Amino acid sequence: MAEKKCTVPFQGTAEQEAELMQVISELKEEKGSLMPIMQRAQDIYGYLPIEVQTMISDATGHPLEEIYGISTFYSMFNLNPKGKYKVSVCLGTACYVKGSGDIYERLKKELDIDGGECTADGKFSLDACRCVGACGLAPVLMINDEVFGRLTADEVPEILKKFN
Numbered sequence: 460m461a462e463k464k465c466t467v468p469f470q471g472t473a474e475q476e477a478e479l480m481q482v483i484s485e486l487k488e489e490k491g492s493l494m495p496i497m498q499r500a501q502d503i504y505g506y507l508p509i510e511v512q513t514m515i516s517d518a519t520g521h522p523l524e525e526i527y528g529i530s531t532f533y534s535m536f537n538l539n540p541k542g543k544y545k546v547s548v549c550l551g552t553a554c555y556v557k558g559s560g561d562i563y564e565r566l567k568k569e570l571d572i573d574g575g576e577c578t579a580d581g582k583f584s585l586d587a588c589r590c591v592g593a594c595g596l597a598p599v600l601m602i603n604d605e606v607f608g609r610l611t612a613d614e615v616p617e618i619l620k621k622f623n
């Protein structure tokens with residue numbers, strides 16, 4: 460089990476920064492370009508940590524508060540890095556009525572993180588998702604591309620062990 464919440468330090472490279480600055484210089488004069496810049500930044504870094512938000516703020520002149528507000532409002536932006544194993548629990552209706560909420564809670568407990576976070580060792584990240592089209596297997600959990608269905612919360616530790 461991971462010891463604490465996501466504390467994976469930001470490790471951007473000079474190449475990534477140069478790519479981001481290139482994107483910003485191409486787009487920044489265009490109206491409404493902040494969101495596209497943020498999306499491209501997330502593509503470059505894999506997520507949008509505060510360090511990257513600060514770079515965008517400095518280079519575009521948009522206040523950091525505005526960038527932070529957008530990145531927390533829209534679910535497409537990740538403020539935390541994703542783990543090597545991306546755990547997603549389906550909270551769609553069919554899964555939810557069959558107990559996926561309990562599975563989600565159990566995962567939070569076992570991994571000692573909240574939804575949207577990743578473990579300190581960078582191994583697991585946890586997210587909730589909508590219907591993944593496998594309602595017949597409800598409740599469903601995915602780890603990267605692997606689907607686990609008809610689960611109970613008590614099966615969670617055993618499944619996680621397979622990825623250790």
Ligand code: FES
Nearest residue numbers: 549551554590593
């Ligand atoms: S609601 Fe979970 S797979 Fe459809």
